[in-house]
Structures are given as structure tokens and as C-alpha cells.
Amino acid sequence: MLNQFNSDNMRLKESANYLNISLATLWRLGESDPTFPPKIRLSSRCCLYRKSDLDAWLTSKES
Numbered sequence: 001m002l003n004q005f006n007s008d009n010m011r012l013k014e015s016a017n018y019l020n021i022s023l024a025t026l027w028r029l030g031e032s033d034p035t036f037p038p039k040i041r042l043s044s045r046c047c048l049y050r051k052s053d054l055d056a057w058l059t060s061k062e063s
Contacts, residue, residue, distance in 0.1 A: 008051050009040070015049040019058070035060065 010018060016026040029036045037053035 009048045010051055010054075012039070012047055012049070015054060018051070018054060 012023060012026060016023045019026065021029075030039055035057065037049060037057050039047040039049055041047050
């Protein structure tokens, strides 16, 4: 179960690298684009994105 958690969830820096964008652009998308997946807040200083949610968002942008 832990491996699935680690493989499908990415911290903010990993998410930005995965999308090939800067952290500032990732933050901007999260704040201004209603179609962008919501981040998962684990604590006040730790947030994640699901890789599957980012993949779905990218696929929706192809159309």
C-alpha cells in the first residue's frame, strides 16, 4: 500500500518537474485555473498532487 501512495502522489517540486513548469507556474495554475486538480494538503507545510489527476488534466488540455 505504501508503494502505491508514493508512486501516485508527488510533492509540489516533483509535480512541477513532471509538468515541466516552474513552482511559481504550478502555484498560479492551482490558484487561477478551475480545471487544474486540487492539491492535497497533508499539513500546513506539506502538499501533494496525485499523478493520475495531473495526467487527466494534461489529457483534457490535448483536446
